[in-house]
Amino acid sequence: MTVNTKAKQPLQCILESLGLEADKQTLLNAKKEAFRITFEHNFALELLEQIDNSCRASARICLLGKSLNVQESQISKAMRLFSEVITEAPSAASLAVSSHDNCLRLVKEFHAYDNDENPIEEFEDFLNFGFVFKKTYLESN
Template sequence: MMSTDHAPTDDSPLTQILNNLGLKPEDLEPCAGSSGVRIQFENNFTVELDQQSNGHCRISARLSRLASSLHTQDIQVIKALEIYAEVMDKAPSHSSLAISLHDNCLRQVIDLTPTRQKTREDTLRDFDHFVQFAYAFKRTYLALNQR
């Protein structure tokens, strides 16, 4: 259940996305450590949406759990950055790679910002592009780390 501190408005990106998917925040699993919700798209591929106090909707996708060894983590992060450098021209605008300290994971992250110029269709297209890119990046990253 989302806290009321950052409750989405009817026209917020979070509400638009959930409505488009036919979901309500109370029907979804809450995110650990935040007021967001988690959408399970496929086994081992979830996307988290969190309404921010500034009206933005932060969306993140877990790409991979990082190793406990700092040396191995460095190798994993370097590999992810190398892959990202190769595909960044295909990445959604304003998205980034991040290391999530609370769950020791590599994540793809984007903030969707509500603006007067941005239509509902723009928001849904941005969300769709993010999910598709994050999933493809995850699959590529995992395949190349198996070598």
């Protein structure tokens, strides 16, 4: 699918590339303009439009355990894996722990683009990396 990115903000481009519109079905919170797209168990993408019209994408990798010892172990494992694959990660992607839903996430911001840049390709790289990271993280011991 070819998306015309001329005069469009990153959130609109990303939603179009996924075949979605900014509608009530994907809307998480009308006040924040946040959208959640669930791809499979433990892998969801949240998109949040920022004040400067950039878009923060957050790929949920897994829910963290309830005990602090389990969480510490899970976070340490994720950090080790991330440090091993950092050279393959999309530029400016980071690993984060979400306090609002107690999960491990990969996060990246997408900014307004010049007409010759391709925000969709950059987004697809992030989404693919997030999915592979999730699979690798969950399958590793």
